[in-house]
Amino acid sequence: MTGAVDDDLWSAIGDPTRRRLVDLLLADDGGTATSLSEQLPVTRQAVTKHLGVLDRVGLVHATPSGRERRYRVDDEQLARAVAQLADVGAAWDARLRRIKRIAESIQHPAK
Amino acid sequence: MTGAVDDDLWSAIGDPTRRRLVDLLLADDGGTATSLSEQLPVTRQAVTKHLGVLDRVGLVHATPSGRERRYRVDDEQLARAVAQLADVGAAWDARLRRIKRIAESIQHPAK
């Protein structure tokens, strides 16, 4: 019923590499740009850019630790993102069911 | 458990304009590039390109009708897309719950 979709947030997780980045950070909290890039088919600089995007939409948060920058996922914002996925999915699903119901009611008239 | 995410499909619905396009087509089946562009803040040509992308991943299907090209949503493919949204959402949600549970178990040791 909300439908209040945040395009920036959605676009952030729309990119495959960023989605994997989130996956990696969920599994291995406190990863650095370098460590993450080693587990991905892209360079450290590419990862850095993606982390920048994720940071801008609040999905991750960086904390300097010595000469490293450790990143961790922002649970709340990720939960919000998950909610949006569910929202859109539910809306489309409802449409599909409605369409299917209509199609059936045509095949099997209501009386 | 599947995790078999189709990047092309996901990227297709990752774009805000394309997502709205799908929304519009679900509400107003058989829309044309021109009619759809009137309900969006972009030009017809931009819409045409997006419909091309959606067509390539099988989310919509065009049928020439006279001099017009009417587009309709492919129910099955959209259902697949919805499933993927649910998949990723569920995976992340599970992680969040697990993390939260761990955090709680630290505050309230298991005994």
Added chain:
DNA sequence: ACTCTGTGCAACCATCGGTTGCGCGTAGGT
């Protein structure tokens, strides 16, 4: 026949995902 309307095609532009290359600071080994 002439016009309107819907398409398609092409050129062009900004942004984005990705790369390479460089320079800098800081942690560690000796």
Added chain:
DNA sequence: ACCTACGCGCAACCGATGGTTGCACAGAGT
């Protein structure tokens, strides 16, 4: 204290993509 080496940031560059404008063409309506 030194020097190495690792992690990082910045900048230039490149191809793909989301967007625009402009034009040329085809099918209906009068």
